[in-house]
Amino acid sequence: MLGFFKKKNAESLPGLLTTKAAQKGIKPTFYSSRVLEVRRETADCVSVALEIPHPETFSFVPGQYLTLKTQIQGAEVRRSYSLCSSPLSGELRVAIKQVEQGVFSTWANTELKEGDTLEMMPPNGQFALEIDPSNEQTYVGFAAGSGITPVMSILKTLLERAPKAKFILFYGNRKAHSIIFKSELEDLKDQYMGRLEVHHVLSREDQGNDLLHGRIDEARAAKLAEHIPGVKDAAGHFLCGP
Ligand SMILES: Cc1cc2nc3c(=O)[nH]c(=O)nc-3n(C[C@H](O)[C@H](O)[C@H](O)COP(=O)(O)OP(=O)(O)OC[C@H]3O[C@@H](n4cnc5c(N)ncnc54)[C@H](O)[C@@H]3O)c2cc1C
Missing domain, CATH: 3.40.50.80 (Nucleotide-binding domain of ferredoxin-NADP reductase (FNR) module)
Structure with missing residues (x-):
């Protein structure tokens, strides 16, 4: 909610985009990004820093989210995660809390590691x-x-x-x-x-x-x-x- x-x-x-500017002319397509860090925040939450594939396309307004995509056990899985970093920090970071029996969040908390590649859509959200x-x-x-x-x-x-x-x-x-x-x-x-x-x-x-x-x-x-x-x-x- x-x-x-x-x-x-x-x-x-x-220097700090508006939600309209952030979405103007940005193609809703996936970009490959390398995982720079997986940091354990709590017993059931990791934060994940992602390489910025294209600085302009991945500028964001605080509060926006990324849609991440990967293959898990042979199936394509897409989920949205809000950016928890400030756009002023130059870092693209999300935090993923493991939910019981959750496909993506369990995979991210147990298998995802530095150097892996994820697909992601440019930041979105109002x-x-x-x-x-x-x-x-x-x-x-x-x-x-x-x-x-x-x-x-x-x-x-x-x-x-x-x-x-x-x-x-x-x-x-x-x-x-x-x-x-x-x-x-x-x-x-x-x-x-x-x-x-x-x-x-x-x-x-x-x-x-x-x-x-x-x-x-x-x-x-x-x-x-x-x-x-x-x-x-x-x-x-x-x-x-x-
Ligand atoms: C805009 C947005 C931003 C978000 N930001 C964040 C964020 O910053 N951090 C974060 O942790 N999450 C965030 N979420 C939630 C996130 O997108 C995922 O929904 C969450 O991580 C669960 O995904 P999952 O694949 O692990 O779970 P899923 O596999 O999708 O399962 C979710 C739940 O449904 C149950 N379930 C699945 N299939 C069935 C079935 N057939 N019958 C009964 N139950 C079933 C599972 O047991 C589990 O409890 C955000 C969502 C949105 C829309």
Whole structure:
């Protein structure tokens, strides 16, 4: 599930594509890409850095996804994965969480390795934020499990590109050890002191705060918005489930 609600239109920037520009004139065809790194993020999630076959074609807006294609046991398999890297980093990286009996995600978590080749389509998708450096607004993300991937790209790009903007993240997981990008988020909080708030909501671990114990559903989101300053009045809210 993906959703983005914004109050104001942000102007696009030279150097950072708009979703329209990103899709203009790009052929929906597959390109071969070498796997540069497979990094274990949690027990059931790897992130995969991919070689950029054609820089212009693979420019992206934070929040967009890639469609990957490969052969698994003689059959062609295609799946979509959101980019979790910031376009400003020059890296094309996705994170793939293994789902029970899932064909592609199990293969990626158990067999995919550095040096392998994958086929991929250029970035696509409208769940994205076009970022102006003069933006001084606060944005909010509600993510659960692997739903963090596009939100991660958006928040990293916002914090780097717009020095006065803020991001408040509510991130739902079962337990602390299953949190993808836990230490990267801690590092970002330190790097962008006072501009990134992260609230972990855990369904199977008690953190000593009822508000943060359970699943992020409509009622909990409403309570969080009630209690945490800046959430209700934010310029945009991103929602992404697993
Ligand atoms: C725009 C977009 C972005 C996405 N971004 C990410 C991301 O960043 N990270 C991420 O991890 N995922 C992401 N996904 C999800 C991803 O595309 C895959 O759906 C996911 O990885 C599962 O694929 P799979 O091949 O492993 O599972 P599949 O083989 O497709 O199976 C999925 C589930 O269905 C069950 N199933 C399959 N066949 C049957 C059947 N015949 N009967 C009953 N049950 C069945 C399986 O047991 C499994 O639980 C995204 C999806 C979209 C659309």
